[in-house]
Amino acid sequence: MMENNDTDSAESMIKKCLEDMNNPLHIAVTGRSGVGKSTFLNAFRGIDNKDERAAPTGVVETTMKPEPYPHPRHPNVTLWDLPGIGTTNCPADQYLKYVEFEKFDLFIIVSAGHFREHDAMLAQEIKKMGKKFYFVRSKIDQNLHHAQRSQREYDEEKTLQEIRDNCIQGLEKQGVESPQVFLLSSFDLHLYDFPALQDTMERELPSHKRDFLILVLPNICKSTIHKKKEVFRSRIKYYAILSALVAAVPIPGLSIAADSSIVAKVLQDYLNGLGLDEKSLEKISNATKGSFSDVMGRDEMSLFWKECN
Ligand SMILES: Nc1nc2c(ncn2[C@@H]2O[C@H](COP(=O)(O)OP(=O)(O)OP(=O)(O)O)[C@@H](O)[C@H]2O)c(=O)[nH]1
Numbered sequence: 001m002m003e004n005n006d007t008d009s010a011e012s013m014i015k016k017c018l019e020d021m022n023n024p025l026h027i028a029v030t031g032r033s034g035v036g037k038s039t040f041l042n043a044f045r046g047i048d049n050k051d052e053r054a055a056p057t058g059v060v061e062t063t064m065k066p067e068p069y070p071h072p073r074h075p076n077v078t079l080w081d082l083p084g085i086g087t088t089n090c091p092a093d094q095y096l097k098y099v100e101f102e103k104f105d106l107f108i109i110v111s112a113g114h115f116r117e118h119d120a121m122l123a124q125e126i127k128k129m130g131k132k133f134y135f136v137r138s139k140i141d142q143n144l145h146h147a148q149r150s151q152r153e154y155d156e157e158k159t160l161q162e163i164r165d166n167c168i169q170g171l172e173k174q175g176v177e178s179p180q181v182f183l184l185s186s187f188d189l190h191l192y193d194f195p196a197l198q199d200t201m202e203r204e205l206p207s208h209k210r211d212f213l214i215l216v217l218p219n220i221c222k223s224t225i226h227k228k229k230e231v232f233r234s235r236i237k238y239y240a241i242l243s244a245l246v247a248a249v250p251i252p253g254l255s256i257a258a259d260s261s262i263v264a265k266v267l268q269d270y271l272n273g274l275g276l277d278e279k280s281l282e283k284i285s286n287a288t289k290g291s292f293s294d295v296m297g298r299d300e301m302s303l304f305w306k307e308c309n
């Protein structure tokens with residue numbers, strides 16, 4: 001027999017679970033003009049600069065207000081293209097108020113060269129607000145290309161370490177304690193420090209948001225695919241328990257809504273996780289010109305299936 005108290009706690013648990021499932025993750029991308037913010041944001045969402053859903057890049061005009069870019073397959077995750085702190089001409093605390101910092105879970109501060117005073121001040125202010133931030137040093141491919149052409153004995157690892165140390169020392173001089181700097185090229189996210197950035201963000205997020213992050217990470221390496229598989233696995237158990245709970249505790253009004261929204265959510269997550277969003281399916285059905293692998297990303301899919309089975 002179910003006591004009244006049990007019903008109450010079951011009801012609040014179901015409500016909490018539904019809230020968590022719909023609690024979005026907001027990532028802010030900031031930095032000076034032209035450092036590669038929009039290109040990074042597009043690459044992170046798995047689309048290239050030419051895609052119709054891409055944030056505009058390489059344009060002379062700079063973003064003057066925060067622009068949201070929801071992940072194409074996981075709308076619970078939104079990346080925000082923020083105006084560069086230098087372009088707004090206001091101090092870091094006012095800048096954060098202007099961009100409505102409260103709504104962001106974490107900040108990524110991008111620079112294509114040395115981090116400047118503005119970047120350091122912004123980081124200090126974000127820290128004061130109790131939020132996380134990461135420094136991204138973009139366009140590393142260009143640095144490596146130059147080093148390769150100019151150094152007699154070119155050593156990629158050594159060059160990367162020099163750039164990393166240089167950025168860290170520069171930020172420390174400007175008062176940022178133990179800064180975390182990740183070197184990357186948005187044209188080759190699987191190289192350099194992007195995998196380490198993924199791992200760090202994942203570790204530092206609260207658990208229900210961590211799953212969202214894992215599901216949107218570009219499938220650039222086997223370990224990401226493995227993590228996605230684990231999220232799906234744990235979700236199967238989680239939804240099964242939740243669904244059983246909904247069936248066992250009939251709460252007028254809530255049960256049917258909860259059950260159908262759980263089922264819809266599970267299906268949506270699976271289709272999204274496998275890259276089977278509406279757009280891809282539409283493309284497949286119209287794919288008379290392009291090959292199937294162009295549409296689906298054959299290597300990615302077969303790796304995913306292999307890992308899941
Ligand atoms: N080689 C290389 N070029 C890059 C990289 N990221 C961006 N770019 C180029 O740098 C230029 C500026 O990139 P955007 O992404 O538009 O830079 P942004 O920071 O959004 O610029 P604003 O919106 O004007 O502030 C473009 O021509 C990009 O193609 C990278 O990782 N490597």
Ligand SMILES: [Mg+2]
Nearest residue numbers: 037038056057
């Ligand atoms: Mg931009």
